Amino acid sequence: MKTRVLGRQPVGLLLSAPYAVFVAAVFAYPLGLAVWISFHKYIFTAPGVSVPRPFVGLDNYTAVLTDPAVRRSFLNILIFLLINVPLTVGLSLLLATALNAAIPFRTFFRVSFYVPYVTASVAVVGVWLFLFGSGGLVNQVLGGAAPDPSWLINGIWAMPSIAFYVTWKQLGFFILLYLAALQNVPKELYESAAVDGASRWRSFRSVTVPGVRPATTLVTLLAIITGANLFTEPYLLTNGGGPSGKSASPVLLMYQRGIEQGHPDIASAIGVLLVVAVLLIAGVQRLLERRQA
Amino acid sequence: MKPRIPLASIVVLSLVLASGCGGGDDSSAAGAATAHGAINVWLSNNAQEVAWGKQVVQAWNAAHPTEKVTAQEIPAGSTSEAVISASITAGNAPCLIYNTSPAAVPNFQAQGGLVPLDDFADGTSYVTARSGESAAQYKSPDGKFYQLPWKSNPVMLFYNKKEFAKAGLSTTAPPLGTYTDFLATSQKLVSSGAAKYAIFPSPSSQFFQSWFDFYPMYAAESGKQLVVDQKATFDSDQGRAVSGLWQQLYAQNLAGKEAYTGDAFADGTAAMASAGPWAIAAYKNKVDWGVVSVPTQAGSAEGQSTFSDAKNVALYTACANRGTAWDFLKFSTSKEQDGKLLEMTGQMPMRQNLAQEYPAYFTANPAYKVFAAKAAHVVEVPNVPASVEMWQAFRDSWSNSVIFGKEDPNKALADASAKINNLVK
Numbered sequence: 183m184k185t186r187v188l189g190r191q192p193v194g195l196l197l198s199a200p201y202a203v204f205v206a207a208v209f210a211y212p213l214g215l216a217v218w219i220s221f222h223k224y225i226f227t228a229p230g231v232s233v234p235r236p237f238v239g240l241d242n243y244t245a246v247l248t249d250p251a252v253r254r255s256f257l258n259i260l261i262f263l264l265i266n267v268p269l270t271v272g273l274s275l276l277l278a279t280a281l282n283a284a285i286p287f288r289t290f291f292r293v294s295f296y297v298p299y300v301t302a303s304v305a306v307v308g309v310w311l312f313l314f315g316s317g318g319l320v321n322q323v324l325g326g327a328a329p330d331p332s333w334l335i336n337g338i339w340a341m342p343s344i345a346f347y348v349t350w351k352q353l354g355f356f357i358l359l360y361l362a363a364l365q366n367v368p369k370e371l372y373e374s375a376a377v378d379g380a381s382r383w384r385s386f387r388s389v390t391v392p393g394v395r396p397a398t399t400l401v402t403l404l405a406i407i408t409g410a411n412l413f414t415e416p417y418l419l420t421n422g423g424g425p426s427g428k429s430a431s432p433v434l435l436m437y438q439r440g441i442e443q444g445h446p447d448i449a450s451a452i453g454v455l456l457v458v459a460v461l462l463i464a465g466v467q468r469l470l471e472r473r474q475a
Numbered sequence: 476m477k478p479r480i481p482l483a484s485i486v487v488l489s490l491v492l493a494s495g496c497g498g499g500d501d502s503s504a505a506g507a508a509t510a511h512g513a514i515n516v517w518l519s520n521n522a523q524e525v526a527w528g529k530q531v532v533q534a535w536n537a538a539h540p541t542e543k544v545t546a547q548e549i550p551a552g553s554t555s556e557a558v559i560s561a562s563i564t565a566g567n568a569p570c571l572i573y574n575t576s577p578a579a580v581p582n583f584q585a586q587g588g589l590v591p592l593d594d595f596a597d598g599t600s601y602v603t604a605r606s607g608e609s610a611a612q613y614k615s616p617d618g619k620f621y622q623l624p625w626k627s628n629p630v631m632l633f634y635n636k637k638e639f640a641k642a643g644l645s646t647t648a649p650p651l652g653t654y655t656d657f658l659a660t661s662q663k664l665v666s667s668g669a670a671k672y673a674i675f676p677s678p679s680s681q682f683f684q685s686w687f688d689f690y691p692m693y694a695a696e697s698g699k700q701l702v703v704d705q706k707a708t709f710d711s712d713q714g715r716a717v718s719g720l721w722q723q724l725y726a727q728n729l730a731g732k733e734a735y736t737g738d739a740f741a742d743g744t745a746a747m748a749s750a751g752p753w754a755i756a757a758y759k760n761k762v763d764w765g766v767v768s769v770p771t772q773a774g775s776a777e778g779q780s781t782f783s784d785a786k787n788v789a790l791y792t793a794c795a796n797r798g799t800a801w802d803f804l805k806f807s808t809s810k811e812q813d814g815k816l817l818e819m820t821g822q823m824p825m826r827q828n829l830a831q832e833y834p835a836y837f838t839a840n841p842a843y844k845v846f847a848a849k850a851a852h853v854v855e856v857p858n859v860p861a862s863v864e865m866w867q868a869f870r871d872s873w874s875n876s877v878i879f880g881k882e883d884p885n886k887a888l889a890d891a892s893a894k895i896n897n898l899v900k
Contacts, residue, residue: 307736337881418734425732425879442557442867444585
């Protein structure tokens with residue numbers, strides 16, 4: 183009886199317990215609490231302070247969905263993902279393939295791509311402000327072709343600029359994932375392709391791309407998740423989601439509503455919707471990948 | 476069958492735990508009100524204020540060995556207000572914070588994080604005796620003081636004498652009194668190449684940024700707070716005049732619209748800056764500056780108002796020894812310590828007749844005299860519920876219409892006014 187309750191390997195329970203507790207405390211509890219808060223009128227209070235926290239049904243969700251700023255932030259993040267995710271996957275795979283080959287200064291290039299990833303956004307944002315400011319290097323090179331207003335205060339270009347910045351900043355990490363995956367692609371496949379007369383491009387498409395498909399799934403998912411949680415870049419690069427909210431992200435609004443303005447109930451509703459949206463996008467992406475496979 | 480912990484159980488458990496939140500008793504608060512013992516206080520991370528804080532704590536501890544005070548800087552966070560709010564929720568806020576923003580007080584009060592100073596027998600009388608009539612602006616809607624008005628930084632207009640001279644403008648009586656003068660001077664500064672921008676307040680959409688572009692000029696123009704008697708006041712001729720001026724500055728690229736990583740005034744990118752007396756130390760040896768009142772339509776006049784940019788002291792409910800906290804608060808805002816604050820930071824203690832109280836200081840430091848005079852005419856942010864939300868609504872509207880020109884500023888002011896009326900009612 184005791185064995186049945188604790189399973190066939192009771193020691194396994196003991197070994198997995200710390201992680202289960204960690205998941206429950208750090209992930210499940212906050213998530214459950216956030217969902218609970220989103221259905222109540224809620225403010226954070228000092229311990230011992232009792233305030234009414236009535237159930238309000240879908241009121242917070244109605245408030246969020248009828249708020250043009252929130253709707254705009256979800257559109258912004260969709261624009262961001264449409265640019266950032268394909269660019270991240272494409273560039274990191276291409277660069278990883280190049281860095282996996284016997285090229286001169288390989289270690290130097292590997293480190294160079296990784297440095298932006300390990301550098302704090304706050305520090306590198308200054309460089310991008312210098313590059314993409316109205317009198318910045320990019321506009322000086324473009325001359326008359328530079329957008330007016332300049333990139334970061336242009337309603338059309340602000341979000342794509344952030345997407346390019348994040349792609350550049352995170353590329354090193356995703357290249358690393360692909361580099362690891364490339365070690366598992368059998369060399370014999372490349373040799374066979376060469377014997378069959380495949381060009382380098384053909385070999386890349388028919389051997390490398392299918393060979394690193396699990397890594398592509400991981401890279402895509404991580405890019406979607408980190409992209410959906412965008413905060414620092416619109417906060418610093420575009421003056422807090424400007425111009426006129428054209429680069430505001432849902433997480434930036436969660437910070438404003440929940441932390442600055444003291445409405446964790448509204449912030450939680452935005453958060454829950456964001457989780458649902460990310461799950462939906464990730465689900466669609468998985469379906470598409472399965473069909474391709 | 477393998478025993479498993481289904482995710483659903485975890486979520487259900489979370490919900491049960493969550494639904495139990497918010498309980499507790501406040502019986503300990505009653506005893507804390509008169510209790511004496513060790514306390515801790517937080518200071519802003521401004522170097523001069525930290526130095527002032529250290530000396531006041533040292534002086535107190537020498538005289539009160541059984542009621543030791545420990546001071547530290549406010550822990551790092553995106554903003555001080557976010558850190559304080561989190562500490563209130565966590566129950567680990569210090570007894571006193573010498574950097575409490577008046578705009579955040581309504582939120583902290585709603586959280587149950589603040590002790591009304593009126594709870595102390597001499598609470599109200601001490602606050603009003605020290606700050607005089609201006610203390611009334613810091614009363615909460617329930618009529619109580621949840622903050623002690625501590626120090627102000629009356630916002631004035633700094634100008635770079637070198638750049639003004641380069642543009643052929645007077646450096647002793649610059650034409651900055653009226654909006655017409657201000658605009659013409661701005662145009663001359665930029666067209667002459669003396670500076671890239673005439674003025675460069677942060678164009679960021681953070682809720683508090685309007686305190687350094689719109690609000691000082693609006694206070695000077697109208698003498699009113701943003702909201703009076705639960706009604707927004709800025710959808711008026713005065714509000715429209717201020718936004719009209721700024722709209723022209725942005726439309727003509729006389730004011731910067733992009734994020735700027737440095738201090739545009741200190742490095743010469745902008746020829747003017749709106750700032751309080753804290754800036755005197757910051758610009759020392761960097762800019763040869765002059766200072767005037769912010770402009771008004773009719774021209775600057777003596778006694779015209781400006782935004783206070785005050786930082787106050789509040790006593791937090793997590794404090795176990797409130798008796799000591801109140802005594803230390805009075806000690807640290809005594810005439811002697813206010814004098815040291817003035818000497819060490821250049822910021823204006825919110826004390827009546829400041830110039831007369833510290834004549835030696837103002838004789839030795841004449842640059843601060845104008846700020847002391849202005850300190851008697853400051854307009855504070857309104858103490859209303861949803862204060863931060865209100866300022867964010869205003870800032871969003873300002874950014875969209877005045878900075879980026881996407882909407883008619885007059886319509887934007889009217890819309891923001893309607894929204895704010897709804898928020899504060």
